[in-house]
Amino acid sequence: xxxxxxxxxxxxxxxxxxxxxxxxxxxxxxxxxxxxxxxxxxxxxxxxxxxxxxxxxxxxxxxxxxxxxxxxxxxxxxxxxxxxxxxxxxxxxxxxxxxxxxxxxxxxxxxxxxxxxxxx
Amino acid sequence: xxxxxxxxxxxxxxxxxxxxxxxxxxxxxxxxxxxxxxxxxxxxxxxxxxxxxxxxxxxxxxxxxxxxxxxxxxxxxxxxxxxxxxxxxxxxxxxxxxxxxxxxxxxxxxxxxxxxxxxxxxxxxxxxxxxxxxxxxxxxxxxxxxxxxxxxxxxxxxxxxxxxxxxxxxxxxxxxxxxxxxxxxxxxxxxxxxxxxxxxxxxxxxxxxxxxxxxxxxxxxxxxxxxxxxxxxxxxxxxxxxxxxxxxxxxxxxxxxxxxxxxxxxxxxxxxxxxxxxxxxxxxxxxxxxxxxxxxxxxxxxxxxxxxxxxxxxxxxxxxxxxxxxxxxxxxxxxxxxxxxxxxxxxxxxxxxxxxxxxxxxxxxxxxxxxxxxxxxxxxxxxxxxxxxxxxxxxxxxx
Numbered sequence: 035x036x037x038x039x040x041x042x043x044x045x046x047x048x049x050x051x052x053x054x055x056x057x058x059x060x061x062x063x064x065x066x067x068x069x070x071x072x073x074x075x076x077x078x079x080x081x082x083x084x085x086x087x088x089x090x091x092x093x094x095x096x097x098x099x100x101x102x103x104x105x106x107x108x109x110x111x112x113x114x115x116x117x118x119x120x121x122x123x124x125x126x127x128x129x130x131x132x133x134x135x136x137x138x139x140x141x142x143x144x145x146x147x148x149x150x151x152x153x154x
Numbered sequence: 155x156x157x158x159x160x161x162x163x164x165x166x167x168x169x170x171x172x173x174x175x176x177x178x179x180x181x182x183x184x185x186x187x188x189x190x191x192x193x194x195x196x197x198x199x200x201x202x203x204x205x206x207x208x209x210x211x212x213x214x215x216x217x218x219x220x221x222x223x224x225x226x227x228x229x230x231x232x233x234x235x236x237x238x239x240x241x242x243x244x245x246x247x248x249x250x251x252x253x254x255x256x257x258x259x260x261x262x263x264x265x266x267x268x269x270x271x272x273x274x275x276x277x278x279x280x281x282x283x284x285x286x287x288x289x290x291x292x293x294x295x296x297x298x299x300x301x302x303x304x305x306x307x308x309x310x311x312x313x314x315x316x317x318x319x320x321x322x323x324x325x326x327x328x329x330x331x332x333x334x335x336x337x338x339x340x341x342x343x344x345x346x347x348x349x350x351x352x353x354x355x356x357x358x359x360x361x362x363x364x365x366x367x368x369x370x371x372x373x374x375x376x377x378x379x380x381x382x383x384x385x386x387x388x389x390x391x392x393x394x395x396x397x398x399x400x401x402x403x404x405x406x407x408x409x410x411x412x413x414x415x416x417x418x419x420x421x422x423x424x425x426x427x428x429x430x431x432x433x434x435x436x437x438x439x440x441x442x443x444x445x446x447x448x449x450x451x452x453x454x455x456x457x458x459x460x461x462x463x464x465x466x467x468x469x470x471x472x473x474x475x476x477x478x479x480x481x482x483x484x485x486x487x488x489x490x491x492x493x494x495x496x497x498x499x500x501x502x503x504x505x506x507x508x509x510x511x512x513x514x515x516x517x518x519x520x521x522x523x524x525x526x527x528x529x530x531x532x533x534x535x536x537x538x539x540x541x542x543x544x545x546x547x548x549x550x551x552x553x
Binding site: 040041042043044045047048049051052053055056059060062063066067068069070075076077078079080081085093095096097099100102103106107110113114117118119120121124125127128131132135136139142143146147151152 | 160161164165168176177179180181183184229230231232233234235236237238239240249250253254257258261280281282283284288289291308309310311312318319321322325326328329332333336339340343344345400405406409410411413414486489490493494497498501504505508509511512515516534538541542
């Protein structure tokens with residue numbers, strides 16, 4: 035195993051411990067908690083009235099934001115390596131990134147003007 | 155590119171002692187996090203009570219300090235109910251995702267300096283990943299799945315609405331959050347949390363100026379706002395707005411499963427404060443006790459941890475203060491703040507600090523170049539805002 039990956043060992047140990055901890059909490063809970071099933075307990079909560087099944091509506095705008103986010107997520111792929119290496123890369127990298135960000139901003143502005151960022 | 159050298163503990167042969175030290179650190183970090191969450195919840199309730207002229211928890215233990223522990227133990231004994239309409243497999247999976255990502259995100263935080271245990275040199279931090287900050291972003295991104303799947307799999311209306319809100323909110327602020335971090339990385343030139351902390355090491359009062367809170371103040375402010383929005387804490391707690399959504403995404407979770415979400419939520423808050431300390435406030439850097447030996451146990455073990463905890467506590471007090479003072483934002487205000495202000499400001503900041511870094515190497519006249527680039531950025535922002543349709547135009551459009 036190379037030096038590069040060794041530090042992930044500690045993270046792996048930690049992940050296993052965290053998994054065990056959640057499992058233990060749920061396991062202990064299972065051992066000590068009461069279980070008195072009644073059908074009324076398993077109705078989805080809806081302010082006390084009987085729930086109407088098959089409801090799956092939510093505002094579509096939430097998804098538009100998720101789509102817009104993809105734009106910035108892709109940008110993050112480029113901007114992180116750029117930020118780390120900026121000192122070595124110098125002026126050309128700075129100018130390329132300014133152009134890149136301006137293009138990205140245009141995308142945001144387009145969405146903005148289209149009214150995508152307008153709620154309600 | 156500077157790949158952090160990594161923890162010296164893991165650079166040699168891995169024998170039994172090394173494994174034991176790693177396990178010891180794991181246990182220590184677990185204990186630290188759990189105790190910190192327990193105390194934070196108590197502290198939050200006590201401070202808010204004080205701010206509202208109430209007494210707050212005062213029965214369990216001295217000053218009610220064991221209240222959260224009592225609440226936690228109680229929740230173990232509560233019956234579980236899973237709605238018939240729930241997708242059971244995902245419903246049971248979601249708490250695991252939430253709490254595990256909350257734990258893992260903390261693993262890269264440098265809690266103290268370099269110490270020697272049983273002849274091995276090691277950092278007081280669980281792991282020094284070369285991509286530390288990216289790992290944090292990955293974990294905070296994955297944490298979203300816990301919230302989203304919990305709400306979706308409940309098969310109930312309020313949790314679904316809560317989780318959809320959560321996804322949109324956390325995605326939106328993830329963009330500003332990442333860009334604020336880039337505002338520091340441009341100056342630090344590394345992703346390893348240990349290397350970032352080393353660049354802010356304490357060498358006297360003058361080293362306060364190297365703490366990135368000063369050279370990257372704008373990024374610090376953007377970071378704090380978006381970090382609180384990322385963790386769904388007031389005034390950004392629209393995910394579980396009680397008046398509208400009952401409990402939000404965890405409405406259908408009872409007993410110990412609810413406790414796991416609750417734990418994860420506060421753990422994330424502590425992790426975010428710790429990250430803010432690491433990135434901007436020098437991490438464990440701080441003056442050591444001059445009258446004791448510089449290589450003694452107090453100054454190598456205790457003081458860095460003390461400074462780290464003290465700084466985290468100051469930020470955590472700030473979050474409690476926000477909770478007690480500010481009303482919740484409306485959803486459109488939340489989205490406007492994220493998309494129309496924070497992202498643009500973060501972009502401008504990244505550009506300006508890029509100009510500073512490159513200009514310093516190229517020998518530009520920074521006093522002329524920096525205000526010029528700042529004006530340029532703000533100018534572009536101004537033109538964009540002016541080109542946006544105003545309210546009256548919008549009304550015409552709709553009519």
